[in-house]
Amino acid sequence: MPDGPQLPGVEAAETTDRIVLHVDADCFYASCERLREPELQESPVVVGMGYEPGETVGAVATASYEAREFGVESAQAISTALEHLPRRAALAPEADDHDPELEREETGYYRPVDMDYYESVAADVRTILHDCAETVREVSIDEAYLDVTERTAWEVADGFARHIKDRIRREVGIDVSIGVAPTMSAAKIASDFDKPDGLTVVRPGEVRDFLAPLDVELLHGVGPVTARELREMGLETAAGVAAADPDPLVERFGERGRELYDRARGEDDRRVEPKGDPKSFSRESAFADPVSDPEPKYEQIETLAAAVADRAQREGALYRTVGVKAVLPPFDVNTRARSLPGPVDDPELVDRIARELFAEFDTKPVRKLGVRVANLEFATADQTSLDGWECAIASAEREQPAVDDGDDGNDGDDGGQADETPPSPSKSTRKTGPETTAETTNTRHETGSQDETRPSDSGESSADASVPGGQTLLSDFL
Structure with missing residues (x-):
């Protein structure tokens, strides 16, 4: 039996249905800032780059769910994002014009991107993921696929996934959402299904029914442009794509059309494989x-x-x-x-x-x-x-x-x-x-320090996929 964490009494069963997990950190950059500054919990937090007070340049890299409720979005100009956030005057309690009612209003916070710090937190998460799975595919700094077929069984897959969530929360201090499914594409969709801090399990035989009512834009690999084109073809949901004639899809989108058709039907034979050699x-x-x-x-x-x-x-x-x-x-x-x-x-x-x-x-x-x-x-x-x-x-x-x-x-x-x-x-x-x-x-790398000196390899870790996922890419603004 493979080494590594395994639920008591569970032996890996022989099965053709893989057990794939997609682990996605919730608002990762904002979560890291809250880890460093616990007083930011429950408040709107915007993390961005290229912004200085009084300027109009700079863009949002990520925003907490509280900030999103006020209309803040990734890639939005930071000056615009800050206008959306509620502000509170910095008044001392003993000031003559101190207003207790004003003090209770929510306040939005802006923090500049600190990739070195985020990478250090991501490395802690990756250590747990590699300890819990034989095969890990790190997609970006904040998400990864795990194949845990040899570590658990479908009957207790939800418990195993919760074990990973609890370890990350306890040992690192951030929340992740996890999707469990027999395919990579379904696991990816499942991890987004109940954010934040979600856990969604789609068992073998349930994939097509799970996908059927979803809007086409929620299919893995479908963005706004492709979704608009699918709607122009009269396809509004995954069920519509799954029931469609695949030939027009292939004619419109090439081989990607066949891929869309297959995935809408829950068919995805890709295996979880690491991305190249680790650093x-x-x-x-x-x-x-x-x-x-x-x-x-x-x-x-x-x-x-x-x-x-x-x-x-x-x-x-x-x-x-x-x-x-x-x-x-x-x-x-x-x-x-x-x-x-x-x-x-x-x-x-x-x-x-x-x-x-x-x-x-x-x-x-x-x-x-x-x-x-x-x-x-x-x-x-x-x-x-x-x-x-x-x-x-x-x-x-x-x-x-x-x-x-x-x-x-x-x-x-x-x-x-x-x-x-x-x-x-x-x-x-x-x-x-x-x-x-x-x-x-x-x-x-000390908390709050921006003058860190690091060797050239210090940004690499056991996965070393350091391109942010679920956030705005830094290269978009450089």
Whole structure:
């Protein structure tokens, strides 16, 4: 039976019906801002980019559901969005013109996009998703598909999905909506069906009936333009598309017309597959309460370091960077990373470097910690350890004259360090090498800080799909 969380008493059943989950964070950017500022809960929140007070430029990236009730939409000009939101005068309670009635009015809040912070929260969510499913397809920073066929059974699929929702709420602090269905397209639609904080299960044999009454615009892959064209053809609902002659659909939309026809009928044979090779592997663990004693923290570091190194070995990956994360109360995210001279596979080295990087936090209260290996390389060549690289470096230094040719050897993968990239090492067995000569890159992301210095790989995580989904794309405004 596969490793990983599984409901007690449940064994994966042999079935031809896949169990697919679509996990979608609700108003992700706004949820992250509320995680950082709990006082924003229940208030309209607009997250945008390119806006300065007094200017008319800038656009909404996402808005909380409370803000949407006032007519705020993604891609809307921020100046327009703020006009829609209720405003409250900033009056001190002791002021002569203080109006208690005015103080009770809702107030809208604007926050600028902070992608580094959002990515750190997304990485925490991804860790849980990869722990709960054998196969994860990360679509964007805030949504992913999971195939959990080997982890649960249809009879208790709703309980398994709720387990994931509860873990994300408890360990990360945000809400997600989940759709469960035997196909990817139906799971995607189901996750949108009962937002926010929704859970909709569409069991095998129920897909076509579930889709039938839905407006064509709600079909997966149908936008406003396609929906208008479908209506021009007299097709208003999924049931209408499913009952239509597919030939006119193909004539109008090409092969996509056949796809629309199939999906309206609940037919979708796509499998959940990861999007390319991951850029890093990470594991994190949260304490029930902040811990100051070093011993339990280093015990967790050892466990997490072994887990990420084992994952890298199983996936056939070498790594050039080792990093740690320490989250201090209330949500002060700190990361540290060290770049190695070259790609290695060395579990003991991961543990040693992780301990060294974590040393500055060993007596501080920590609510969550993590270990990460990054700058991955997937190859069929013999695995190497740091010993091989150091031997190669020493050999190269003996053989090469001391001539400065102006090339610092920085290939952009080492976080901006000026370490020379050594020539390919000779074959070596996997074992812990002597003291590493790699330099350390300290990466600090503290709550509310905008002057963070990060290595070039720090935005990558175990899925590393960093294009926002369910939000307005940043590239649309750059």
